Structure formats: C-alpha cells, structure tokens
Amino acid sequence: MTAETMESAAHNGGEIMRRVVLCLAALCAAVLLAPRTSSAQAAIAGAVKDATGAVMPGVTVEASSPALIEKTRIAVTDGAGQYKIVDLPPGMYQVAFTLAGFKSVRRGGIVLEGTFTPTVNAELQVGAMEETLTVTAESPIVDVVKNTTEFVANRDVLDSIPTPIRNTPARALLIPGTTVVFNVLGQYNMRVHGSDTSDLMIAIDGMRVNNLCGSGQFSGFYMNDASVQEVTYTTGAESAEMQAGGLRINSVPKDGGNTFSGSVFVYGQGSSLQADNRSDAVKPLISIAKTAYDYQINPSFGGPLKKDTLWFYFTYKYQDNKFYVPSSKFADGSPAFRNAMGNYSGVGRVTWAASSRDKIRVYVEKQFNGEFYNGFSTLATTSPEASTDAFGNGWVPQIKWTRAQSTRLLVEAGISYYNQPYEQNYRPTAGPLDLGHLESTTGRLTVAAGNTIPPYKSATEDYSMMAAASYVTGSHAIKAGMTDGWGTNSRTFTSHAEINTLVFAGGAPIAVAVANTPASAVQKVNSDLGMFIQDAWTRNRLTLNYGARYDHFNAEVPAESSAAGPWIQARNFPAIENVPNWNDWSIRLAGAYDLFGTGKTALKLNAGKYVASQAAGYAANFNGMTYSTQTRAWLDADRNGSILDANGNIQFNEVIGGTSNFGQIVNRPDPNLERGYNWEYSAAVQHELVPRLSVTAGYYRRQFYNLQILDNQNVAASDWNSFAIAVPTDTRLPTSGQPLPLYSLNPNKNGVATDGLYTFSTANHTTYNGFEVSANARFNRVLMFGGVTTDRRATTSCDGSTNTNSVPNATSGTSARDNPNALRFCDSIPPFRTTLKASGSYNLPYDFQVSGSFTAIPGPAVNANYTVTAAIAGRPIIGSTANATTIVVNLINPNSVFLDYQNRLDMRVGRTFRLNRTRIQGFADIFNVFNAGTVLTVNQTYGSNPATNAWMTPTTILDGRYVRFGMQMSF
DSSP states (O other): OOHHHHHHHHHHHHHHHHHHHHHHHHHHHHHHTOOBOOOOOEEEEEEEEETTSOBOTTOEEEEEOTTOTTSEEEEEOOTTSEEEEEEEOSEEEEEEEEOTTBOEEEEEEEEEOTTOOOBOOEEEOBSOTTOEEEEOOOOOOOOSSOOOEEEEEOHHHHHHSOOSSOSHHHHHTTSTTEEEEEOSTTOEEEEETTOOGGGOEEEETTEEOOOSSTTSOOOSOOOOGGGEEEEEEEEEOOOTTOSOOSOEEEEEEOOOOSSOEEEEEEEEEEGGGBOOOOOTTTTTTOOOOOEEEEEEEEEEEEEEEETTTEEEEEEEEEEEEEEEEEEEEOTTSOEEEEEEOOEEEEEEEEEEEOSSSEEEEEEEEEEEEEEEEETTTTOTTBOGGGSEEEEEEEEEEEEEEEEEOSSSEEEEEEEEEEEEEEEEEEOTTOOTTOOOEEETTTTEEESSSOTTSOOEEEEEEEEEEEEEEEEEOSSEEEEEEEEEEEEEEEEEEOOGGGEEEEEEETTEEEEEEEEOOSEEEEEEEEEEEEEEEEEEEEETTEEEEEEEEEEEEEEEBOOEEEOOBTTBOOEEEOOBOOSSEEEEEEEEEEEEEETTSSSSEEEEEEEEEEEOOOOTHHHHTTOTTSOOEEEEEEOOTTOSSSSBOTTSOBOGGGEEOOOTTTTSOOEEEOTTOOOOEEEEEEEEEEEEEETTEEEEEEEEEEEEESEEEEEETTOOGGGEEEEEEEOOOOTTSTTTTOEEEEEEEOGGGTTOOOOEEEEEESSOEEEEEEEEEEEEEEOSSEEEEEEEEEEEEEEEOTTOOSOTTSSSSOOTTOOTTTOGGGGTTTTOOOOOEEEEEEEEEEEOGGGEEEEEEEEEEOOOBOOOEEEEOHHHHTSOOOOSTTOOOOEEEEOSOTTTOBOOOEEEEEEEEEEEEEETTEEEEEEEEEESTTOOOOEEEEOOEEOSSTTTOOTTOEEEEOOOOEEEEEEEEEO
C-alpha cells in the first residue's frame, strides 16, 4: 500500500468515525431533549374514560403481538386520558387496559400496517382488576390521527394480485395518483400527485437505499419479494421526518418470529402461451413481442435461533428471461431479443432482543442484475447491434438499534452502506472501427452503441445514518432526530475514436457528435444532513400534526486530470468546493379531525414545504470531466460513410466547427441560486362505509419554486436571425402547410466559448392540480382497492430550462434565454386527463381464488420532431455555437396529439391445497386478458422524405395475452 493510499484510507476512516461521533452526539442530544423516533412504523392511540365519561389518567395500556420479539409494549394514559404506543411492526395486536379498582378491558384483532394509527378507546367499569371484559369489534380502517397518506401492500396484496414483474414499481402502478414510466435496466421514473420524479425515495426498514446518480432518484437494488413483510407507498402529506415530498417506497423485511416458517415461490412462461394481438394495420410494422422464456425461483426460511431473543430470516431469488423485441432482427434475419444475465438477490436479516429494552436488527443484501442487448427499451428505434450489455452488482448492509427507555421514551439509531458498480459496454459484434449511426429522418440508431446509450462505467459508494428519539405522553407525541448521508459517485466514459454518433439525413452524412473522452468524472456528496422536530397534538377530536426541518446539502468536485483525447487537449482541473452549499428550513402544517367522534370519518387538511432532492448530479454540472458531446458539421470527403479511414485513423479534415472551450469547465453556478422546493396542499375526507371498507375523496395541489435554468452568457436571443419554412403538407399535422418561424445563429457567434450560468427563473412555473376518489376494502374473503384520478401537471419554460440537449425546442448548449427556437410551445398546457385503477381478489369455496387488476391509463403525448437542413430551408443554417448545420423543431403542440388509452386487465386463477401447516397454491396468471393491441409508442421523428417518413409508425404495443404458471408454498 502506497503512502498516498494509506493517507486516503486514513482520511476515509476518520471521516466515517467523525460521522459516527456526530450521530451519537445527536442521539444523546435527542434523548436529553426527550423527542420522538423517526421510525416509519405503526402506532396505536386512543383515550380511556370511566362509565360517567370522565377521562382516566394513569391507566396501563399494554399492546401485545407475535410480531414483537419483546412480546409486549406498554404505555400509560396522561392527564387527558390519552395514550399512544409507537414504533410497532406490522401484525395482529391485542390491547389491554388495566387500573386498580376497575375491571380490565381487552380488545383483540387490531391489524397494523405501514404507519397506520388506529384509534382504540376504552371505557373502564368499577370492579376487581382480575375481572376482564373482552371487547369484540372490527379492526379500525380510518386513521383519524395522522395526515400522511399511504397505501400498504401487505402479504395478501403481494401474494394475490398478479403483476408482470414482481417489483415495487409494478405494484406502484396499481395505486391511484401514481405514474410509472420505464427508464432502463430496472429503473423507473415515478411520480405521485404531480411530484417530481427526482424526489422518489426507496427505503428498506426506513433507511434510504437510493444511489447518488442524478438527483438520487434511482436505486440499483430491486425488490426481493420473499424477503418482504409489507411495502408501504407513502403518497403525500409527509411529516418533517422526510426531506422531499415525492413517492416514498419502504419495504419492511420479515423478522422470522418465534416459529420456524418459510416459503417457496416459482413461476415460468414461454412463447407458446402468448397470443397475437396485432391489428391488420400493425402487422406489417411490428412483429410479435413474444417471451421466449421467463422464470423465477424465490425460496425463503426463518425462525428463532433462540425464542424471544434471536430471530433470523434468509431468502434467495434467481431470475432469467429472454424477450423478443418487436420488429427488430439480427443481421442473419433472426428475431432480436433482450436476455437477462442470470440475475440474483440474497437477503439475510437477524433481529436480536439484546435486553428487555434493547432491540438490534441487522440486514444484508447482495444483488446482481444485468442484461444482454440492453437499450431496446430505452429507444424503440435502436437496432440490436447498437444496444449494450449492461450489468450492476453490489450490496447493502445496515444495522438499526432501538431502546424503549421507559413507557414514554424511545430512542433509535442506524447506519446503512450502499455499494454498486455498473457497466454498460459495446456489444461484442461492434469492432474498433464501428461507430454509432443515427438516421435523423427516422431516429434509428445502428452499427454500434451511441446517442443516448453510450458505453460507460460507473460506481456509487455511499453511507446513510440516522438517530432519533421520541417522547410520547398520549396527548402529545413529540419527535426529533437527524439523518445524514455522504458518499462518492463516479462515471468513466470512452468510445471508439471518442465519437458518440455519426448523424445522417436520408443516408447522407451531415454531422458528428464528438465526446470529451476518455474521462472519469468524480463527485462527492459531503453531507446531506437533515434535522427535524415534529409534534402530534391530540385535543378531543382534533389532532394537529406540525413540525419543522433544517436541511444542509454540500457537495464538491475533487481535483482531476486527464490525458488529451482526439477532440480535447490534456486537462488538469482544481477541486471545486461547495457545489452546492445549501441550507434550508421547511415547515409542515396539517390537521386531522374526527368529524363525528366515532373514529370512522376524518377530515384532513395539509400544507407543507419540501426541498428538492439532491445527489451528485448537481456537482456534475460543473465537473470538466463530466461526459458531454458536441455536434459538429461533417463533410464525408472520401465518401466512405465514416469519419475513420480504412486504417482507423480519424479524418479531422472532415469535421467543421466546435467551440473553443469544449472539454473544459463550461458551466458555473449562480452564487445566488437557492435550492428548489415545492409546496404541497391537500384536503381530503376519509369515511368508513361499513366495517373494513373505506372511501376517500381529496383535492391535491403542488406548486414548484426556484426552477433551475442554464443561461449561456455568451449567447443571447438577439444573436439569431429569423427565417421561415413551410410546415410539410400532411393532414395529420394540425399546422399543415403553415409558415414555421425559425432562427439561425449569427456567424460571428460560431465557435464562441460556452459560459453556462446555472441560475433560476421566477417566470417559469410547474403546477399540479388533481382530484381523486379511492376505496380500500379488506374483508375476510374479499380484497379490493383502487380509484379514479383526474389531474394535470403543467410546466412553462419560456424563461429557459436545464434540458438543453433534448429535442425539440432546444439545441445543444442553449435554452430559451439563448435560442428563440426553444420558445416554440414553451407555454403549452396539457388538458386534465382521467386515470382509472382497480384491483382485487376473491376467495371462492373449495380454496379457489380469483384476483386481478384493471387499469385505464391515458396514452402519452406525441411530438413530430423535424430536422431542418440547409436544403429544406433553402439557405445556410447555423444551429449552435459548435456549427451544427441543422435545427430540430417540433411541428405540433406537444399536448395536442395523444395515443389511445391503455386499457389492460390482468387476472389470476389459483387453487390452494393444505396439509397441516403447509399451504400450497398453484396458479395461472393471464395478462392482457382481452388481448388488447394498444399502441404504446410511435416513431416521433418526422421525416423530410414522404416516401420514407415513419412518423406515427407504431414501435411498441401492449404485449399480447399470455399465460404464466406458478406455485407458491408456505409452511
């Protein structure tokens, strides 16, 4: 080990020790201040009165359940006769009320899930304490205490409702108010009630497992279904415990318990069980997207190593699959496919009751997820040879400690580690002379990886830590605590000839996208610190939930250097600190009112400020090593269709243009830029129609502020000259034949250095408004949930944006402040649209079960992205400071043309067989029961040649009806 390595290791070790000391100090402070835990678990609350209706202080309230390794938890009613027992894991509970001189009261059958707080009241009668009055009642279903809205997928939901993929996003799609859009390799963009996709949080036992890429919205760890007791989807009105206000998905792992138990889940499907759902019009365009095979095995086992003291649980999941890609073929003419690499996940958990007051939980997970020919799902117009082989692997260990110091004081602390390397490589068929070819008239990528799916490697290593405490009197439940996160994220890019893509128009070379590689970009998050205090104050039928939170976020770019590349000189960058260094305060104000005092109808109002999630992505904007491309004019002088000659040498004479500081640090932060945030508002009424059936009607609103934009200080809107073309004549285009104003950059700005200022706009707006009615039923034989949502999320970007490399409306390196072409449709507002979701299961006689889900989801909006060349314009075009010779423009309003609603019905038919403690269910899942052939995506590139124009050509449709067989056994 070198001296430099030893110094680095010592520094990292000292940093971790500093964090541990900080956590312990914060925990001690929290205990001295007598606050409440940040645990994301359930509670039981209520009031005790005597026969005259007078409140009764000093009553001992005992909650017991097999889910508690310590068996019972105890509270004492306060001066107002109120009590609350917090930090309870999911399970079935019994509550007992005792006080000398009064008969004891016992009530059972109370079901706890997620963070639900049922109201369990009691009336004590004079008599001997040894006498016990047992109260029989249905478990409450309306929470009249908390404002946080959530959906809990317990084992009944996880085991009975079929989903194409057994993961958290597939279950999230079934919840009213959510949108789930596939991204790449198991990653999804998810919103709820208009939240930002970057505010998504994934947690295990309440501890974050997101990585540091982007704004921290992604996680490379995918749900191991058999390891989970329940999954809680928090959809709104988060308390001050949480930083951001997006969808939060928390998986509660199984503990094992005092009885040995286990399960085995197996499923499989093949191509012979899939129908053809293509219409006559679609058949010539799309081949059947069949599944060659898809199977999974997921065994698990757990129980006591020592009863009432030490429990364990272990599970392993293995999955392999092969999916044919619609209308795509290999070079030999055979159907192209995507193929998993043999993905696996192993999870182990140990729960230890170290003493009557102390509980320690240790969790470890190791995963590998990869795919051959990855990228088809990213770009439907990507050919198989232009895809990548991608895989990620890593592990997550975490440890949590809780201590019930007294009946009122509870403390908690934990630490988690996240490590995940990832690679995205060229296909082996791509040789060193092969470069990605992008046909601009169709959007099709061929030959080799490039465009938006270039080859690269990345690594994320981060830590998260929390400490909290609670002091609960009954009327008050005060909680305070802290969280902190830190880590390193890096990405290394390199490609053939350090070229991202060669661009063609009708087969003719027009441009080349060069890259600032080879380069490795490293960003460090020094601290993502949050401190909060929250109180739940119950007074008669009203509970006020209010709190405050302080957030500090600091990141940096370390000193970096790189050798020269074909398109850049050697670089040596000093460290850039405090990108950013934000300090913010947030408040949460909410109230829940028991309208009739029965615990069956709650009126809930909420207003809360939430800061935008951040990770390493912001610092990457100012890292000179961050991967970037620049599109330059390409004249194929030797007409060989490549920028390389036969020997692989770059023909630099064929490339024209480029800014003078490409490959250097081209962006800087506005020192006055503050952190983005949003205000969330909601008003809802929840009512129990009959026992175990509740309905909720609500209005939801979000307003976003401090919206970031990127403003190139060396280019202004006045630096462009106007000209016009005619929109192509096409009856499908609302603007057919009309004049289309466009702008070309002044020649004196060609090649000017980029000076990008990251700042914010007060003129841009993002606002969400939604109305929703939902229902939830949990009967003995029937399970149902779902709802109807009518909403819209509107964004205006006429004052610029940070999305400067996408089409249409922006040319690389410019936004609306710099380029008037980006003003087209910048204030387009979408219409309100309605989504319907319903899921349920029904247990028939003789142990048969029928279950399923139906969704009616609005189809996506469609663009018509048109590449305007000099030939089309009838004049020379300068589209950017790098001498791009084309301009991409959207010919239609992005909120005027939509694809059809996606109506889908999935079903399961199962039969259970029982033998003593063993329960075996065989089942058949039928997906897309009606064999709908709804078009999901179309080609959004509008070609200039009518004969080859592929605009609106379907690229993917719903998978045809298919059957999957499986078995789940529990014992």
